[in-house]
Amino acid sequence: MSSQRTPHHGVLLVDKKPGWTSHDVVAKVRGLFGQKKVGHTGTLDPMATGLLVVCLGRATRLAEYMVGHDKTYEGTVALGATTDTDDAEGNVLSRREVPPISEADVQRLTARFTGRICQVPPQYSAIKKQGERAYAVARRGGSAELEARPIVIHDLTVAVSHAGQCLDIGVHCGPGTYIRSLARDIGEALGCGGHLASLRRTSAGPFNVAEAQTLASVEAVSAAERGALLKKPGSGLESLPRVHVSKENAVRLAGGLSVEVADLPEAAGPILVYCGSDLLVGVAGRIEGDGLKCRKVLATREELDLC
The missing domain is CATH 3.30.2350.10 (Pseudouridine synthase)
Incomplete structure (x- = not known):
């Protein structure tokens, strides 16, 4: 057995x-x-x-x-020291005195690092440069030339802590944001350098x-x-448009055929297809007219028989 x-x-x-x-x-x-x-x-x-x-x-x-x-984070930036990984696990590259940080400094930081900005990823990252991961180059003592990338930081909170030697930050950001890079850049903006001392992700979508x-x-x-x-497959995709189809059309879609659907959402991207009350048939895309065809099928034939 x-x-x-x-x-x-x-x-x-x-x-x-x-x-x-x-x-x-x-x-x-x-x-x-x-x-x-x-x-x-x-x-x-x-x-x-x-x-x-x-x-x-x-x-x-x-x-x-x-x-x-989008994701949200809570973290602490340690000021006065830079590291090769931009976090507390790396080797210290430099040390500088931390200046007094005023409320005006905090306001300038939040203004500078909120919105659409460009950010250079950390050397210790999985980004490929000429077919090789940046961290692989860094581990053998090299330095990859990483270009700045556009990111979005929707909201940034900054509070001075640890007798002025650290900053506690709260970040709501879009995809592709490196909080290690943000910590590094905040330190440089203050003229003393810095690195990420701690980080906690509090939400994702x-x-x-x-x-x-x-x-x-x-x-x-x-x-x-x-x-x-476990949450059901499809959890976390509430922002995607969805349609409900008949059992007959669900079977056709799962079999790789296209179907005509009335009142199809005006969406060029993925559309979730449901049958019955809550069976996720798959992810479909529009084709010519009101046609729909599955890109990814999730439901089995046994599940479709019960929908």
């Missing part, structure tokens, strides 16, 4: 502890749920804590639609860390009950 578990499909919100890589979390979730198809929607550095959105089973097919979520589970709490739940910790 096979001991293989029935695969789970859904979204697990994990409150990552420090010292774990995002890959470590994925590997642990694979073991806890007994399945290989697991991935996350946005890396957290090992030193960081907080929300990591993990997709299991068929939900991994939807991860690409979640990577563009509609998900909040208050909803998340630690891996220890997931492990404490029996294997038979862990599926109840």
Whole structure:
């Protein structure tokens, strides 16, 4: 008799502890749920804590639609020292005296680093330059020439702490933002340098860390009950347009055929297709006229028979 578990499909919100890589979390979730198809929607550095959105089973097919979520963070910038990684885990490159920081300085910082700005990624990042990861170049003592990239910081709060030696920051930002780079740039703007001393991700899109589970709490739940910790596939995609189709059309879409749908949303991008009350058939795109064709199919034939 096979001991293989029935695969789970859904979204697990994990409150990552420090010292774990995002890959470590994925590997642990694979073991806890007994399945290989697991991935996350946005890396957290090992030193960081907080929300990591993990997709299991068929939900991994939807991860690409979640990577563009806005995110919020709470962190601390240590002033007066720069590091090669732009965080507390790197080697110190320089030390400078920290000047007194006034309320006017804080206001200038928030104004300078809020809105659409350009940011140079850290040397220790996964960005490829001439086919090689920047961190690989940095680890052998080199320096990749990384161009500044446009990012959006919707909101930035700054408060002086630790007797003026640190800044506590709150960040609401768009995708592609490096908080390590922000810490570095804030330090340079003050003329003393700085690096990220701590970081916690508090939200990603509609998900909040208050909803998340630690891996220890997931492990404490029996294997038979862990599926109840998952959100349904499609969770986190509430901003995407959606349509409901008949069972007949759902079967056609799942089989790779196109269908005509009345009152189709005026959307050039992905459209979620549902059948019945809440069965997510897949992700579709518009074709000529009012046509719809699935790009990704999530529902099985057995599920469609019940919708």
